[in-house]
Amino acid sequence: MAARLVPVSDPGDPRLADYVRLRDVNLRKSLETEHGLFIAEGEKVIRRAVGTGYPARSFLMARRWVEPLADLLDTVDAPVYVADDATVEAVAGFQVHRGALASMERLPLPPVEDTVAGTRRILVLEDLVDHANVGSIFRCAAALGIDAIVLSPRCADPLYRRAVKVSMGAVFAIPYARMTNWRDGLDALREAAGFTLLALTPDQSAVPLDKAALGERVALLLGAEGDGLSSRWLAEADERVCIPMSGTAMANGVDSLNVVAAAAIACHALMRS
Amino acid sequence: MAARLVPVSDPGDPRLADYVRLRDVNLRKSLETEHGLFIAEGEKVIRRAVGTGYPARSFLMARRWVEPLADLLDTVDAPVYVADDATVEAVAGFQVHRGALASMERLPLPPVEDTVAGTRRILVLEDLVDHANVGSIFRCAAALGIDAIVLSPRCADPLYRRAVKVSMGAVFAIPYARMTNWRDGLDALREAAGFTLLALTPDQSAVPLDKAALGERVALLLGAEGDGLSSRWLAEADERVCIPMSGTAMANGVDSLNVVAAAAIACHALMRS
Missing domain, CATH: 3.40.1280.10 (SPOUT methyltransferase, trefoil knot domain)
Structure with a gap:
């Protein structure tokens, strides 16, 4: 399976809704609860989240981060939105130093x-x-x-x-x-x-x-x-x-x-x- | 000795130069080295700095923080600049949650x-x-x-x-x-x-x-x-x-x-x- 790379350039693109204003705690709490998602940031953390069995909803990253994650992206059935740094920053609301973002599905917590x-x-x-x-x-x-x-x-x-x-x-x-x-x-x-x-x-x-x-x-x-x-x-x-x-x-x-x-x-x- | 309260309202006031852009790490490093100062933030920390013997150069705070520090301000020979929250924020570059700021003189480090x-x-x-x-x-x-x-x-x-x-x-x-x-x-x-x-x-x-x-x-x-x-x-x-x-x-x-x-x-x- 090859990674599903999807170029995006509009920060208002509704497919990027999972990633908006990542530093707005109140917004994020309600958004993540409502949609049952969480955000993993950076290659190492994303690999651990996927490795633990959390299903990926989508990824968002600049082009240069695709290659380091290619082996993982090829195995995951989720779109990889590729944007320039300015677009990622405009969506997330800050400069994402660690490069790649993933929106992951929460799993029910056990009792x-x-x-x-x-x-x-x-x-x-x-x-x-x-x-x-x-x-x-x-x-x-x-x-x-x-x-x-x-x-x-x-x-x-x-x-x-x-x-x-x-x-x-x-x-x-x-x-x-x-x-x-x-x-x-x-x-x-x-x-x-x-x-x-x-x-x-x-x-x-x-x-x-x-x-x-x-x-x-x-x-x-x-x-x-x-x-x-x-x-x-x-x-x-x-x-x-x-x-x-x-x-x-x-x-x-x-x-x-x-x-x-x-x-x-x-x-x-x-x-x- | 009574505290020397000095109302200020212009964020560009040169007497407030010690407090500018407190989150700009590079600026602060050079400014603090050049002038031999450091910034203490919040009542508890300011009390400890003064109590340890660091001389105060000045203070900057909103009016409501003067009273809790009054006993200390009365004993220190340094101006207390009193400004509204907006002015303090305009100088410091962020909203100063802990209220009071003090510019303290560094002391030479011992060998x-x-x-x-x-x-x-x-x-x-x-x-x-x-x-x-x-x-x-x-x-x-x-x-x-x-x-x-x-x-x-x-x-x-x-x-x-x-x-x-x-x-x-x-x-x-x-x-x-x-x-x-x-x-x-x-x-x-x-x-x-x-x-x-x-x-x-x-x-x-x-x-x-x-x-x-x-x-x-x-x-x-x-x-x-x-x-x-x-x-x-x-x-x-x-x-x-x-x-x-x-x-x-x-x-x-x-x-x-x-x-x-x-x-x-x-x-x-x-x-x-």
Whole structure:
């Protein structure tokens, strides 16, 4: 099968509707939800998305990016819109440095219980709203052997373009699911699946992470930077754990890590058994 | 002493020259070097900069930000330019969400040997070019008890606005210095100051960080994401250390952490003794 190259030159071409204003978060959220799509950007990420089994709806790129992706484009039954840089920029709303864009079809997320079946170490993200943080945490989790990630109902979308990009495609490598119910979500994990729930908190009176007893199945709960975990989740956890801070830092008021740094340290600590 | 409030309304006012086009990296680099200044953004960061002893050249803010900073502005001998949001945005080139800006005077950096005197755990950053990464690493290092940071000659400036902001002011809390010479810089650290040099590498054949022998004085070398440490520095280190990756991740090609996540895990590991 040969790639279906389709030259385009009009930024208003309705066939390019999947790619409009990629930096307009509100527009993109509603557009992507309505049409069940997400955007992959750059050769590496596109290869991972296709390799994971997401069906491609279409591609959009300047001519020079066709050749590096030719082997993949030849195997995919989707149009490849080829435009000059100015047209791509006019559609996307910014200069697309990584060259190629793909519009991919979302797949239905499995239920939480299916996603965590057979896993030993998972993260549970509560209401992280920053897409870059979510993407970075997926990257850390994948590299450090976390088996799956569960998202609270309001947590940011891992398939949002910026999350996908920052994750370097790790959002495709690690299974994840979204709780349908924030209130009972933790109970379900503990009671049905037998996870020990560890709540990560900056509170230095909590158990240092390296000293926490890790059971057979551990779910580490991470809250958003700033607010941290909700008091409900903190209270429902089996144990509150912390990353010990330097005494000097505390005295200087430099007393916190960003959520990605904290997640990285925590994932590393979970690898120890 | 009362704050010297100076109403301004012309974005071209030469007294606001320190604040022009804050997102124009090339312009800012030359302007800040030439005038020996840096920009602090937001109440918290400004308080830390002033508290650390950097002299203020001036402030620029909308009227509503004066009150929260009034106690500090009353103690500082520098003009406070007060403008409406549109004027601030016209000068800075973007909408300044955190409200207040301060132009601060740089202080001469101490020599490397003075900065590392009496320290036990330091980071040495080789040619990190991303300001956000540098700022994030300072934040991790400060929170996790690193005593000082040494920069290679070409490493990005920790006092660049974005680095300062991302660091949450940690760039003021942790002493740092810049090598004058990349070629001999490591020798000087080892021979004059007695540091054991550990080079962090993604290469999984290196010694796992948690197993590395930590001497009395340890300098952890971090390279830029992508290229990593130069072969010269890798060869000059006393030991090459790595963060163990998950076998599944390696098989899936998700085989790397971003440099901030790696730095966070490494700083945490250095705290163990």
